[in-house]
Amino acid sequence: MESLQQAIIFFETHPNYRSQTENMRITLDNGYDMLEKAYKSHLLKNSATVDPSYFLKHDMSPRVNDIKIMTEEDQVIKIGVWLLKQPRIPNNFLSYYSEIRGAQILKNIKNIAEAQKTLQVASRSKLSTVRKPIQRLDKNDILTDIESCFVMCSSLLILFELEEKLMVKAIPDTSKRAQVFRELVSRPLAYVVLQTQKVVNEKDVGIIPLLPLLHLLSQNYARFHNLATNSIGDVQFDSLMRQLQVKCSSYVNEVIENLNEDTTKYVPPDGNVHPTTASTLNFLSSLTAHRVTVTQHVLALTAPQGSNTNLLLPKLFARILSALGSMLKKKANIYDDPTLATIFLLNNYNYIAKTLADEQDGLLPAITEMNSNILSFYHEEIATCTNEYLKSWNGISSVLKSVERIGEDKQMARQIMSTFVREFDQVLAQQTDYCISDPKMSSNVQTAVKNRIEKNYFHLLDICQRLHVFPQGIKYTENAFEMAIRNLFSSAKIN
Incomplete structure (x- = not known):
């Protein structure tokens, strides 16, 4: 060529x-x-x-x-x-x-x-x-x-x-x-x-x-x-980028709207963590994993001019957690049993606190940029719920206060023990299906219950045994009593 x-x-x-x-x-x-x-x-x-x-x-x-x-x-x-x-x-x-x-x-x-x-x-x-x-x-x-x-x-x-x-x-x-x-x-x-x-x-x-x-x-x-x-x-x-950003932004707004406008009547029958709580925290964790993308390409889309972009995600998290808290309180009101409603709030607040504290999820650093006391807030709510739950044992505590006045009175000992057994059985029956899903929290509340009534009950037990008030035997021996306390909240325990 x-x-x-x-x-x-x-x-x-x-x-x-x-x-x-x-x-x-x-x-x-x-x-x-x-x-x-x-x-x-x-x-x-x-x-x-x-x-x-x-x-x-x-x-x-x-x-x-x-x-x-x-x-x-x-x-x-x-x-x-x-x-x-x-x-x-x-x-x-x-x-x-x-x-x-x-x-x-x-x-x-x-x-x-x-x-x-x-x-x-x-x-x-x-x-x-x-x-x-x-x-x-x-x-x-x-x-x-x-x-x-x-x-x-x-x-x-x-x-x-x-x-x-x-x-x-x-x-x-x-x-x-x-x-x-x-x-x-x-x-x-x-x-x-x-x-x-x-x-x-x-x-x-x-x-x-x-x-x-x-x-x-x-x-x-x-x-x-x-x-x-x-x-x-x-x-x-x-055009594709714009459509993708707008759709993601609408999904974020939808999460808050769904929490604020939730009218569904479902609540876990055992007072366990509500599915919406778990899904919302998973949602926050996923946003944290893509923080830069979410901040720059989703939240900045609708942020007021001059906004501090570093605070866009923390502010969003604060809004979502606030909406979730309001929803949980509305859900708690659905329960006919106020004690079970308290267990429900306790479970959910504890789940939120544990998830926030999990370093792997990285949620806490993002949220504390807006509210440094967020974890303390949930711990206070947990303490409030625990104290509220313990009120369900006030009747039994009142019964046991009379133990010091028994002396050698068999009739009085028999009456107090019978009343205790009846009240104790009633509380256990009412709380048979209660669940605290976190083993550590469950153990803490069991200990609080035990500390509330154990000392006086064991004193009553000693008196009844010494006076031979129940020759046929007593229903709640020390072992039976402790077993009953350990079985609290175990209806569907999640490890």
Whole structure:
């Protein structure tokens, strides 16, 4: 080909060889066409379908170099570099590159997304053997869609990065390489953005599953924005970001509204932790794990101008905990048994305090930025609830106050013991289904009950045994009494 070019240049200066020169030009053009077809053939043959498993890992950085996007790139590079040096216009081979490589990236993205869905379905199907998942199928499908979007977005960046490395060798001309890349990214980028927009707009799953996606897109905002802006297609990445931020913001507001406007009548029959308490604290923990993303890309969206962004999350937590506290008090009023209502509040306040104090969740540092006394507040509430609960034992305490006046009076001893047994049985029967789910808290309250009545009861027991008031035996011996106290709050204990 190069010899032919030199011959054409030589014979162009000799008019007598015009026809031969024209034939040589036709031959040269045919040669160009054949080379470009060979280039296209090599592209099609060697464009690799990547292994999706490389992209289904959380940390891709150590494995990027293991991914092959071309099985054999030498011929593509060699032909392309040579063609770029030729004066011929247009360069059809560049269009082949953008079309074929763009289509391959799109194919790989779809394969990766499908592999992600298959992996998630297989993982969740294992749970179906021990659960009744019918009512959760729709939610699981939505979660799978969101996870698929995350994987597509992260994989797209990696595939584009690998493609750019290849293009530096295959298309060394900077301006032509930039134009080819603009064309190449258009279809796969538009597909990923459109699919993600569809999921964000149409699926309703709450903010937590969306946070990893929002974090990924915000961390790589400049990259995605530039890709979308420079692409030859109409890629609505900025619109996607706005929709995602607005949806996350609405979910945050929805949590507070649901707490404030909760009118459901359900309360745990044993006074245990309310499901809303657990879900709300999990919600706060998840926001803490994505604090920077939530602050900068969700809360700042609706914050008044000039707000201290560092306090946006602590202020939100304060509002949510306040709304949760109001909801719990309303729920407590649903109980017919005021003592059980107190146990309910005790369980919930204790759950909140323990979760806040858990260093792994990282909630306390965030909340104390706004309220340094928050943990003390809940400990005071727990103490108040404990004292309120102990009032349920006041009747028994009153009965036992007369023990000091028994002396040698068998009749009085018999009467006090009988009254005690009746009252004790009544309290135990009333509290049979009570539960304090935290073993440590349960033990503390049991000890408080024991300290309230044990001394006087054991004194009464000694008197009755000394006076032989109950020859047939006494129902609550020391062991039986202690066992009864230990069995308090054990209806559904959670370790």
